[in-house]
Amino acid sequence: MTEISDWIYRISRYRLLGSRCVKCGEVTYPPRLKCFKCGSEMIDYQLPRRGKIIHYTSVKNLPERYNRFGAYYIAIIELDDGTRIFGLLTDIEKPEVGIRVEACLRKLYTYGEEGKIIYGLKFRPVID
Amino acid sequence: MTEISDWIYRISRYRLLGSRCVKCGEVTYPPRLKCFKCGSEMIDYQLPRRGKIIHYTSVKNLPERYNRFGAYYIAIIELDDGTRIFGLLTDIEKPEVGIRVEACLRKLYTYGEEGKIIYGLKFRPVID
Amino acid sequence: MGIPVIVGVGYTKVGEFWYKDIYQISYEALKMLMNDYGVADVDALYVGNALSSYYDRQLALASHIADTMGLYDISVSTFSSGGASSAQAIYNAILGVISGQFESVIVGGVEKMSEELPSKIVRGVSLVEKSFFIDYIGLTSFSLHALVAKIYMDRFKLDREDLSALPILEHENSSRSKHSQFRNKITYEMIINAPLVSEPLTIFDVSAPGDGAAFIAITSEEYAMENGLDYVKILGMGSASQPANPLERPSPYIFEATSRALDKALRQAGKTIEEIDLIEIYNPTSISGLLILDSLGLGRRGESAKMIRDGFFSLDGRVPINTFGGAKARGDPKGASTAYQFVEVFLQHMNMAGDNQVSDMKYSLIHSMVGFDISSYIFILGDAR
Amino acid sequence: MGIPVIVGVGYTKVGEFWYKDIYQISYEALKMLMNDYGVADVDALYVGNALSSYYDRQLALASHIADTMGLYDISVSTFSSGGASSAQAIYNAILGVISGQFESVIVGGVEKMSEELPSKIVRGVSLVEKSFFIDYIGLTSFSLHALVAKIYMDRFKLDREDLSALPILEHENSSRSKHSQFRNKITYEMIINAPLVSEPLTIFDVSAPGDGAAFIAITSEEYAMENGLDYVKILGMGSASQPANPLERPSPYIFEATSRALDKALRQAGKTIEEIDLIEIYNPTSISGLLILDSLGLGRRGESAKMIRDGFFSLDGRVPINTFGGAKARGDPKGASTAYQFVEVFLQHMNMAGDNQVSDMKYSLIHSMVGFDISSYIFILGDAR
Numbered sequence A, B: 001m002t003e004i005s006d007w008i009y010r011i012s013r014y015r016l017l018g019s020r021c022v023k024c025g026e027v028t029y030p031p032r033l034k035c036f037k038c039g040s041e042m043i044d045y046q047l048p049r050r051g052k053i054i055h056y057t058s059v060k061n062l063p064e065r066y067n068r069f070g071a072y073y074i075a076i077i078e079l080d081d082g083t084r085i086f087g088l089l090t091d092i093e094k095p096e097v098g099i100r101v102e103a104c105l106r107k108l109y110t111y112g113e114e115g116k117i118i119y120g121l122k123f124r125p126v127i128d
Numbered sequence C, D: 001m002g003i004p005v006i007v008g009v010g011y012t013k014v015g016e017f018w019y020k021d022i023y024q025i026s027y028e029a030l031k032m033l034m035n036d037y038g039v040a041d042v043d044a045l046y047v048g049n050a051l052s053s054y055y056d057r058q059l060a061l062a063s064h065i066a067d068t069m070g071l072y073d074i075s076v077s078t079f080s081s082g083g084a085s086s087a088q089a090i091y092n093a094i095l096g097v098i099s100g101q102f103e104s105v106i107v108g109g110v111e112k113m114s115e116e117l118p119s120k121i122v123r124g125v126s127l128v129e130k131s132f133f134i135d136y137i138g139l140t141s142f143s144l145h146a147l148v149a150k151i152y153m154d155r156f157k158l159d160r161e162d163l164s165a166l167p168i169l170e171h172e173n174s175s176r177s178k179h180s181q182f183r184n185k186i187t188y189e190m191i192i193n194a195p196l197v198s199e200p201l202t203i204f205d206v207s208a209p210g211d212g213a214a215f216i217a218i219t220s221e222e223y224a225m226e227n228g229l230d231y232v233k234i235l236g237m238g239s240a241s242q243p244a245n246p247l248e249r250p251s252p253y254i255f256e257a258t259s260r261a262l263d264k265a266l267r268q269a270g271k272t273i274e275e276i277d278l279i280e281i282y283n284p285t286s287i288s289g290l291l292i293l294d295s296l297g298l299g300r301r302g303e304s305a306k307m308i309r310d311g312f313f314s315l316d317g318r319v320p321i322n323t324f325g326g327a328k329a330r331g332d333p334k335g336a337s338t339a340y341q342f343v344e345v346f347l348q349h350m351n352m353a354g355d356n357q358v359s360d361m362k363y364s365l366i367h368s369m370v371g372f373d374i375s376s377y378i379f380i381l382g383d384a385r
């Protein structure tokens, strides 16, 4: 990913904006330019910001940019409309399958030592 | 180039060690594993450290790693045995075709902000 | 236009070669190929490599390997698509021979993965997955595999021991192999007590970064016969893709690209999966191995682990797989991995597989894929002579 | 097995597309190709790209472009070799069609160069040259060209005005083109007063980083006729390499890979260079353009600049070149550059070149190369119908 790509995608990423097929109704995140099922046009589709953890795992072999701190958790999250996405978990000691989470804007990484800071959504437990 | 590659090549680079074909006598720098002319084996060949500038130009669109300071000069240098190589010029205000130069070990670039320093040969005018 | 055949192989051990650059590794493999098999006339060189550009090391690698070998009167192409880089190179090399435009080509791959820091390697390997949602959120290839492992194990009621069957088999096979990176046998206890990479996967479930080069020579059958060369025929091949995002697929554990590539390849070869005697799959993790085997349709979905434990896929079983250890144990030099699979299958067909030799084999299958079965490639080989 | 023909093209303008990602640019080009030319059935997708891996952005790009288009039942390959990335893709796509394995393929390239800092771009473009002695000492592609320009100008007694002839011609051509990046005419005074890149080269002697995507559809002639598609035939192609280090060559200004590729392509097409009516060369600099033209043998070595000034290569001259401005003025989206050359030649053959239309053309030639003529590719097209 480059800084420019990150910038191009920022709105979709901050707002959790996916796409929906005008014909068959397929919902995708990230958004698509064309429906992969029926080939039709896609329109913007606002995904719900809450959902629940379907599965999670810890990332212990840390990739470049995410190796400043320790291991972290990534989950498959089923949002409240049924769409499944991958999400980085935060503010959570020990995840559990089934617990409810919600999207929150956080710092993700920077470009270089003094480069631009890239923000994005992480998912934290919903406190009712 | 990676740090490891730079390390693998260090001896050939510091010592200006090329290769010479055991059969046809072709001399190459950088060293080759196999003669590109006759396919025979190559042996180490010590290039002379002095020569003269055949042509030079300035690099003004600076590449990553070499963009900390201003423009610099690069020359085609004919070493004293007739071998021609590319060389980065140093300690020179205004190069001229025909002037004699000699190899000297200098710092070239570093990996990252606090990464390893890579050294290599630059060419400076011979002061007689 | 004739049937494409493999007439020779050249390869290095897989390992960490601190003292050799990418050209020296390539040179050793190519020298073996050209000297041992007398491959002199070459019309084209196809090179697969995954990470050289990403490492800021060298672009246009095929041209520079041709230069290293003094091969100038040829056509060169550089392919880059992760672990399937050399699968794409071989696919296109085969088309080049079938087209009749080339009589004799050299194709393979090289990778020097160990030149970078672990975090850079992990990221590079993961960049074959769509970066918008994988690289961006710090998800890695192995963690993606781990998440699907959980879904799969839930669905088919598998436990950690089931997941361990494949790495144990692969290390068993690699323990007798001369060119493999990891030659130690492993046990269930070792696997579960090993450091976690991404639960449920430990370091014994995932391939380690390896350095290596492997090349094969492909000619037309006519050319091989005229030149008195032994050969293995390439009888069929197929390729297919599916959505990059596993969560968009009907099910993340169904490897649809693999199974559609398989259908095409078998149809072209005029074979059925039951006629295949040996299989080399490209599985960077234990879980992906099970999903690939499931999708090849030798058993019912979810039963591959059990079949492994029952010995079906062992060296002396019904259909041996990954006979030199596969990506896990032979090692996984990404851009060269599929080329190694071809080398190994060639050695088997030629009865040159040493302690790993499988007996009475006639037809073999090679599988390779980009990322998590985004694009897959299947080749059917056989009728060696 | 039939003659391969080009039946359609799709492309974007070349420019700096800050708001579009690499998939959107690809999508626009591919949508144009598939909609306008009714290319529906596709057997394979070949994608050239130079810098996406180097930019840490995405590996295995062809798989992800296939995914963007919903093309799954196909074979995909990703090629990477600088400005010749799509030349290699097209070379292999043609072999795929000749082999009879594919009836209809889509091939081209995409590059989004403007996504990085200038110093990162300069370095990336230079990494096609052998990094041991180019990248290592801070030599760039353009400075390498500049050094050879000095040798060449010395040898043939050329001056700065001779060097300027080609960029002036290219900007003249691009000034009438709708898809070109730079549509301003330039003069000798503008060139010599422009900022130096590397003496004697100024910014008007070198191509600028451009974004763009270009794809073409190739089928067998039989398929095109059955489907009632207009087409241009691919009559011949050839490829060759030479030592990467220009100082190891007999002379650094003789483009031996180009001239040997030319011989092969002409021989295959059964044509002579005198029968060629239009030429698209890949020259990232003014000097490399002269060296390529010299090596094509239309005049004597050292006389190409004079021939340009005499109008030989102008739009209304004997053999027009770079009719939409070439890499310099149309723009140079590396991995897509050769695909743009094919698009432009197709438009010319089909009389769709608008204000840039060349009259009475029957045969054309496309040249592409890796780095400073390390590996070159020549294609002969013609007999449009």
Ligand SMILES: [Zn+2]
Binding pocket: A021, A022, A023, A024, A025, A026, A035, A036, A037, A038, A039, A040
């Ligand atoms: Zn739809």
Ligand SMILES: [Zn+2]
Binding pocket: B021, B022, B023, B024, B025, B026, B035, B036, B037, B038, B039, B040
């Ligand atoms: Zn020699």
